[in-house]
Amino acid sequence: VESRMSLVAAGEASxxxxxxxxxxxxxxxxxxxxxxGWVSSHEDVTERWxxxxxxxxxxxxxxLTGLPNRxxxxxxxxxxxxxxxxxxxxxxxxxxxxxxxxINDVLGHVAGDALLMQVAARVxxxxxxxxxxxxxxxxxFAVVQVGLQRPEDAEILANRIVRVLSQP
Numbered sequence: 001v002e003s004r005m006s007l008v009a010a011g012e013a014s015x016x017x018x019x020x021x022x023x024x025x026x027x028x029x030x031x032x033x034x035x036x037g038w039v040s041s042h043e044d045v046t047e048r049w050x051x052x053x054x055x056x057x058x059x060x061x062x063x064l065t066g067l068p069n070r071x072x073x074x075x076x077x078x079x080x081x082x083x084x085x086x087x088x089x090x091x092x093x094x095x096x097x098x099x100x101x102x103i104n105d106v107l108g109h110v111a112g113d114a115l116l117m118q119v120a121a122r123v124x125x126x127x128x129x130x131x132x133x134x135x136x137x138x139x140x141f142a143v144v145q146v147g148l149q150r151p152e153d154a155e156i157l158a159n160r161i162v163r164v165l166s167q168p
Contacts, residue, residue, distance in 0.1 A: 017045065025049050062135040064113055065120035073134035073142060080146050091154035093143040093161065095123065100139035122164045126157060 014030045029041040060072040068076065080090045097119065104112040116139065123133045123141060132144045145157055 017049075062120075062137075065117055065135050067120050067124070067141075068132060068134040070134070070136055073132065073136070073144070076132045076134075076144055080144050083146060088146065089148035089151060089153075091143075091145040091148060091151075091157070093145070093154070093158055095119075095141040095143070095161065095165075097139035119165060122167075123161055126160045126164055 011032045013032060016028050018026050018028055020026060024044055024046045027041075027043045027045045029039075031039045031041075033039060060069060060075075061067065062069045077092075084090045097115075100112065100115070103115060116135070119139075119141065120133070120135060123143065127133055127143060127145070130146055134142050134144075136142065143157070143161070145154055148154060
């Protein structure tokens with residue numbers, strides 16, 4: 001508020017978004033008038049911001065599982081590779097489900113989607129917060145492990161994923 005008042009005192013226009021105590025977002029604009037007066041506008045932009053956030057989320061996440069998609073995976077992988085160039089150990093795990101097409105063909109896409117959501121949840125349960133699991137589409141997933149203490153940590157995670165996905 002203080003910086004906005006200094007802009008008003010200096011006769012400069014300003015725009016800002018204020019979050020109210022109830023969570024709504026209000027765009028506030030101040031415009032100087034040629035005669036020395038001011039016009040102040042206030043617009044509730046809560047819904048617009050939520051829609052923009054949702055669109056941004058959907059652009060970078062798989063609609064079915066909520067996992068990061070190829071775009072977010074690519075961004076994360078670029079950062080992980082930069083860390084690897086500085087000497088950090090990283091690992092990439094590629095997961096492709098065997099006989100998934102048969103599940104869709106015999107049991108239908110609803111069953112296939114349910115299976116994919118279960119796979120996503122199970123793989124997500126295996127990784128740390130700093131790692132990433134992404135779905136590329138169909139039955140293809142990838143896990144990026146960062147900050148490994150030793151290369152064997154990649155094998156430990158791979159075995160854990162296989163064990164968790166092998167459970168009925």
